[in-house]
Amino acid sequence: NRINNSATMTLAGGTFNTGGLSEGAAGSSGVGVGALTLTANSFIDLGSGASILHFADSHLSTWTSSVTLQIDNWSGSSSGGGTDQLIFGTTSSGLTAAQIAEIDFLNPAGFSAGIYTAKILSDGEIVPLAPVPEPSTWIAGTLALCALAYSQRRRFGAVGKG
Numbered sequence: 001n002r003i004n005n006s007a008t009m010t011l012a013g014g015t016f017n018t019g020g021l022s023e024g025a026a027g028s029s030g031v032g033v034g035a036l037t038l039t040a041n042s043f044i045d046l047g048s049g050a051s052i053l054h055f056a057d058s059h060l061s062t063w064t065s066s067v068t069l070q071i072d073n074w075s076g077s078s079s080g081g082g083t084d085q086l087i088f089g090t091t092s093s094g095l096t097a098a099q100i101a102e103i104d105f106l107n108p109a110g111f112s113a114g115i116y117t118a119k120i121l122s123d124g125e126i127v128p129l130a131p132v133p134e135p136s137t138w139i140a141g142t143l144a145l146c147a148l149a150y151s152q153r154r155r156f157g158a159v160g161k162g
Contacts, residue, residue, distance in 0.1 A: 008034035011042035020049025057089030075109035
């Protein structure tokens with residue numbers, strides 16, 4: 001707890017490294033840092049160890065459009081809680097939809113390597129959003145299932161006649 005709980009934070013480029021330490025805790029009384037303003041592409045590195053970074057409700061804070069807040073070394077739970085937590089306020093209105101769209105997770109633990117968009121949970125926690133398979137994946141899966149059904153049609157037909 002090294003940052004004043006009411007101190008607002010502006011990320012204007014660079015990296016905020018928690019060093020595996022926490023500022024605040026989960027829950028309504030756990031705010032550890034004031035509201036976050038984002039003015040340039042920036043990183044939050046949660047480091048190794050358990051980090052909870054609990055900002056105050058930031059939906060009224062200015063976030064410059066077309067900039068990205070990238071979260072690195074996240075190893076929480078996609079359903080909330082877990083080792084690392086990044087929380088804004090105490091409800092899902094802690095950030096606007098536009099602000100949430102500017103957050104990416106880099107190679108989050110428990111996911112395949114890559115960059116994942118964010119979603120906000122009902123308690124204000126931000127977690128990576130599991131990717132939706134590409135349409136080509138759905139088409140390939142459907143074609144494979146149809147091919148399997150077609151190849152087995154005689155077997156199913158013969159069982160019904162016997």
